[in-house]
Amino acid sequence: MAKYQAYLIDLDGTMYRGNAPIPEAADFIRSLQSESIPFRFVTNNSSRTRYKTMEKLKENGIQAEESHILTPSIIAADYIKSQQEDARVFKIGEHGVEEALHSRGLKITEESPDYVLVGIDRHVTYHKLKEACLHIQKGAQFIATNPDLRVPTEEGFVPGNGAYVELIRHVTKTEPIVVGKPDSLMIELALDELNLPHRDVIMVGDNYDTDIMAGIEAGIDTLHVETGVTSRDDLKKVSIQPTYSVKSLADWKQF
Amino acid sequence: MAKYQAYLIDLDGTMYRGNAPIPEAADFIRSLQSESIPFRFVTNNSSRTRYKTMEKLKENGIQAEESHILTPSIIAADYIKSQQEDARVFKIGEHGVEEALHSRGLKITEESPDYVLVGIDRHVTYHKLKEACLHIQKGAQFIATNPDLRVPTEEGFVPGNGAYVELIRHVTKTEPIVVGKPDSLMIELALDELNLPHRDVIMVGDNYDTDIMAGIEAGIDTLHVETGVTSRDDLKKVSIQPTYSVKSLADWKQF
Known part of the structure; x- marks a missing residue:
């Protein structure tokens, strides 16, 4: 099994579920931090600012830097500015x-x-x-x-x-x-920023249609977690499987 | 050319265009009335009451009875009541x-x-x-x-x-x-009320996708007028043609 140099991680359904924390997710982030493995949060939520997202992560036991959160609002504004x-x-x-x-x-x-x-x-x-x-x-x-x-x-x-x-x-x-997932634009930007080869980065998320498809579109490995939208049963109906699928992030040991 | 015992007639684009009258339409209705040919108005407008519709027709030079106006709101309420x-x-x-x-x-x-x-x-x-x-x-x-x-x-x-x-x-x-056109429900109800065979009734309207299709669905003849949404050029692109197509209702002489 491969080890990865960096992680791209979805938020709702992966790091928390609405207002409920997912303790395994907070443990997972702590493991990344203790191993000094870089990561970026990649969300489709356009309504929350990056600062508010950082606060929400904190409420769920997760420390994150504002600049490590990619939202489709920020990316859209960057795109417009570039045009x-x-x-x-x-x-x-x-x-x-x-x-x-x-x-x-x-x-x-x-x-x-x-x-x-x-x-x-x-x-x-x-x-x-x-x-x-x-x-x-x-x-x-x-x-x-x-x-x-x-x-x-x-x-x-x-x-x-x-x-x-x-x-x-x-x-x-x-x-x-x-702008948002399953389009690969946010993933591509995060990869540029991390400056790592595609094979060394993995996308983590609960939603097959957005998170996993965005990873597949960008040509990187994918890790599906069953803590949100897509169940293991749902995965039986899709033709391209995620690289890995785990019940919760407690089952992921490849740091 | 066939003569018809009754007419089903669309409103916007056929009897008036937004706030602009269509004088040929008012003449057409007067011809029907002078020949004592029954007609019903069949509209997809759900926001206006039948009374307000009657008033709008009057502003455009057309006398109509409230009970001769079929709106999708009334038909929907009837349907719910019947269930x-x-x-x-x-x-x-x-x-x-x-x-x-x-x-x-x-x-x-x-x-x-x-x-x-x-x-x-x-x-x-x-x-x-x-x-x-x-x-x-x-x-x-x-x-x-x-x-x-x-x-x-x-x-x-x-x-x-x-x-x-x-x-x-x-x-x-x-x-x-x-409920509304192109579904044939309103047409069927009007036909029931008129108590005439399908071959004796014609649907008149400007919009191919709603008026003409509803007539075709209901199995009655159709008369397209060019005073609204669908142009004669648009008609070249569709496979099932209306029975007749006229520039304006001034060109319809079969009373």
């Missing part, structure tokens, strides 16, 4: 999207935007969605933080950002650029 | 949906509904959509007034009810019962 230094952005999204745009010096506007950036927004209105659709039809670039159609909660599945992205796609007949 | 006399309904929708449910004595509720009825709602919130999704996952029947993904306006396309229906379908993985 157009002084871009004007119409945004649907919460604090994570807002802070990401501000941190990159991008102007948030309601009028004549160059880009429409869509992240989850639990206060979104018909008016806001309509405006996004009209801006895209007038030529603004359509960017989505992540494609998750639905999000599991204690009460059942609730609408995810992907469901709104689909809505805008249907109205505008325009395909978005999607 | 469960004392049904409790969670609704997304505007005045048309609300009035339809009240007129059929159905209880509108936020808690433990038997049905979730989704019509266009230009004040819909994330919370409301989330609640609809959770009720459907708990077993409430999912009914949609109409499947229109997008609505043309002077500014561009804006979200239609179908875009929200798709959103809920993605989150709940549940297929809705859809």
Whole structure:
């Protein structure tokens, strides 16, 4: 069995489950830290800022540096900045999207935007969605933080950002650029930053369709954990298997 | 060329175009009336009540009886009533949906509904959509007034009810019962009411995907008018043609 020089790690379902800690996950991170193995957190959550994510990890017994957390809001803002230094952005999204745009010096506007950036927004209105659709039809670039159609909660599945992205796609007949997993963009950026060969890095996550697929897309090994969305039974239905699958991170000993 | 005993007629794009009258349409209705040929209006608009629709027709020079206007809100309420006399309904929708449910004595509720009825709602919130999704996952029947993904306006396309229906379908993985065109339910009900053989009734509308398809589905002849969504060029791309296609209703002389 291979050993890895670095780990890319999903958050919800892997490091914690909603508001419940996963103790094996905190132990796993401590093992990485004691062996000085570098890691990056790679999340599809666009609503939380990196600072808030760091605090949430801390509540779950996990110490992390803000700069080691990759969110699709930050990556989207970086992408926009790289395309157009002084871009004007119409945004649907919460604090994570807002802070990401501000941190990159991008102007948030309601009028004549160059880009429409869509992240989850639990206060979104018909008016806001309509405006996004009209801006895209007038030529603004359509960017989505992540494609998750639905999000599991204690009460059942609730609408995810992907469901709104689909809505805008249907109205505008325009395909978005999607930043989050299973797109491999965040993984590629993390690999660049770590400056290690693909074979030495592994992606860890609970969700086959996003985490594992993003790893497969990027051409790196993958480790599935059963603490979240995808069960071992679900894995029987997919053709490309993850490199490894464990019940919990307590079963992973290859440090 | 056949003569018809009765006409089923679409509204927006056929009898008026947004806020602009179509004079040929008013002349057409006067011709039907002077020949005592019965007709019914069949619309996918769920937000407007039948009374308000009657008033809008009047503003456009068209006299109509309220009982001759079929809306998907009324048909949805009738359907629910026929399935469960004392049904409790969670609704997304505007005045048309609300009035339809009240007129059929159905209880509108936020808690433990038997049905979730989704019509266009230009004040819909994330919370409301989330609640609809959770009720459907708990077993409430999912009914949609109409499947229109997008609505043309002077500014561009804006979200239609179908875009929200798709959103809920993605989150709940549940297929809705859809009342409006191109489903033939409203046509069938109008035919029942008119009590005429299918061959004697024709469906008139501007939108191939909804009006003409609903007529084809119901097995009646169809008359396409170029005053709305579908152009003559668009018709070249479809395999099943409408029975007739005219530039405007001024070109229809078979009374």
